[in-house]
């Protein structure tokens with residue numbers, strides 16, 4: 001199937017590693033000009049270099065998406081750089097800060113410091129709101145747009161010790177449905193893609209590390225059993241299991257899909 005993303009200008013938040021990086025590479029390979037956002041400039045520039053080496057077009061846009069003024073400036077500069085408004089927005093940046101910062105298990109809600117709630121909500125919720133708010137006027141004007149939110153199955157079925165994260169991701173799924181209703185008349189689609197555990201190069205240890213095996217990581221064996229497709233292929237999902245779904249939703253072929261949450265988790269949740 002030809003997705004035909006030539007002519008699209010795609011902004012991917014948190015595009016510097018992991019799932020976001022692969023989404024950038026895939027959208028560029030399909031012909032989109034890609035705005036690679038990341039909090040860390042060196043990550044964004046490295047992905048831009050990868051895309052250029054493969055013959056694609058990309059531009060690095062380091063910015064903290066929790067800061068509304070940085071997002072507004074980034075979207076304006078991207079339009080100037082590529083000579084047109086952002087037509088595809090992938091709200092990918094978002095993770096569980098306390099797990100990444102402190103390692104190990106995440107705490108139960110009652111044990112979680114209030115300051116950590118804000119970090120999770122600011123990145124997963126406000127980051128997405130800021131980006132949608134910045135790109136929508138251009139999409140409305142051109143009567144074309146695709147907004148794709150990367151959420152988690154935790155937001156659809158809940159996950160113990162991830163209560164605030166689950167709530168933040170569920171908030172985005174609801175927000176997406178409302179935006180889809182508001183902007184259908186502008187031919188803008190808004191959808192969410194719910195992931196399960198994704199193993200990638202940015203995760204340095206634990207069962208999601210690309211070096212984990214059932215021999216060296218006991219938890220990985222248990223996790224593989226929780227995902228129907230993982231039982232068949234003997235591995236967790238990877239970024240390239242997600243990026244094709246995003247590219248499809250970004251394309252004209254997906255015009256009549258809006259307000260949906262699509263699971264790309266190997267059947268972890270079937271709702």
Ligand SMILES: NC(=O)c1ccc[n+]([C@@H]2O[C@H](COP(=O)([O-])OP(=O)(O)OC[C@H]3O[C@@H](n4cnc5c(N)ncnc54)[C@H](O)[C@@H]3O)[C@@H](O)[C@H]2O)c1
Nearest residue numbers: 014016017018019038039064065092094152195197198202
């Ligand atoms: N990896 C998983 O197992 C998994 C599971 C379910 C859902 N998800 C979701 O998939 C998405 C990507 O996950 P990942 O594992 O690739 O994440 P990651 O943490 O590996 O990468 C996220 C990127 O976002 C960037 N980032 C962080 N804060 C930012 C900010 N304020 N502004 C701009 N960029 C910022 C980081 O620098 C990083 O490069 C997230 O929304 C996550 O919640 C991931």
